[in-house]
Amino acid sequence: MSQPPADVAPATRSGRFGPLWVEYDERVLTPRPWTFEQSRWAAELAAAAEPAPILELCAGAGHIGLAAAVLADRDLVQVEADPVAAGYAVANVARGAWGERVEVRNAGLTDALRPDERFPVVIADPPYLPTSQVRRWPADPVTAIDGGIDGLDVVWTCLGVAAAQLPADGSLLLQVAGSGQAELVTRLLEAAAAPALRRVALRVIDDERAIMLLRPP
Secondary structure: OOOOOOOOOOOOEEEEEOOEEEEEOOOOOOOOHHHHHHHHHHHHHHHOOOOOOEEEEOOOOOHHHHHHHHHHOOOEEEEOOOHHHHHHHHHHHHHOOOHHHEEEEOOOOOOOOOOOOOOOEEEEOOOOEOHHHHHHOOOOOHHHHEOOOOOOHHHHHHHHHHHHHOOOOOEEEEEEOHHHHHHHHHHHHHHOOOOOOEEEEEEEEEOOEEEEEEEOO
16 A cells, blocks of 8 residues: 655544544544543642642643643643644644643653742653553554553653652642552652652553552652
């Protein structure tokens, strides 16, 4: 089968995600309906938090954080290293008429934020699959799902960035590969000489998907 010219962008796809209509293409991780649970939980936490923006790390097309911001009526800062995904995040913000309240930063996780910035609620959906499992999802962009040998390479970066940007009573909602990976992250945090975060709650979606709530100790 012939391939399109390299300078022709893949066809745009679209779909409903909670209160949003979002667009993306095959170069970006397809929004999963179950991840709207992370948006809802973030909005619940934001309702009881100080009046400051929500922060989303590894934002992809921006749907999870944007849905949370819309539900919570909050400003939003999104960080996404991939320029294609960040472009869709910007477009999805504009489509939802939320543009004046959202800042999309196309940058690496460790370069995107100032040390003095604080966010009471942080959302993170990092690549968390071990490299050996990436082939199970051939339609997904590798960079969006490959978390390294143990699946935790980008997870740990998100934990470090979030810990630096959270106030003392802040909350991090972190997607992980089910309760097994959640337990591994919990044990490693507890084993640290000076844990930066502690697990407070866990919502298990199924055997391969879960959301951790973590807070400063």
